[in-house]
Amino acid sequence: MILDVGCSKGYGIYIMSKLCPECKFVGVDLDKKSIELANKVLSKKLSNATCLLGDITDESTVEYLRSKYGFFDVITCF
Numbered sequence: 001m002i003l004d005v006g007c008s009k010g011y012g013i014y015i016m017s018k019l020c021p022e023c024k025f026v027g028v029d030l031d032k033k034s035i036e037l038a039n040k041v042l043s044k045k046l047s048n049a050t051c052l053l054g055d056i057t058d059e060s061t062v063e064y065l066r067s068k069y070g071f072f073d074v075i076t077c078f
Helices: 011-019 032-045 059-069
Strands: 002-005 025-029 049-053 074-076
Touching: 002 011, 011 025, 011 032, 011 049, 025 032, 025 059, 032 049
Parallel strands: 002 025, 002 074, 025 049
Antiparallel strands: none
C-alpha cells in the first residue's frame, strides 16, 4: 500500500502504477478540484488507486487513513 501525499491530479500515482501494477495507491491532497480530476482520470485507467481530499497534517485525516487502510508500506511526496 502506497500513500502519495500532495497527489494533485494523480500523475505520480499513474506513473508509479505503471512501475508497480500489483501495488495499491492512495493519494491525498488539499485541493478539491485536483482530487475530483484525479479520481475521474485514474478510475478510467486504474483499478488500484483512489484519491482523497484531506490534510495530512490534520490528525483526523491521519486517523481516517489508518482506520481505512492500515499502515502504508511507502509514503511519497512529489
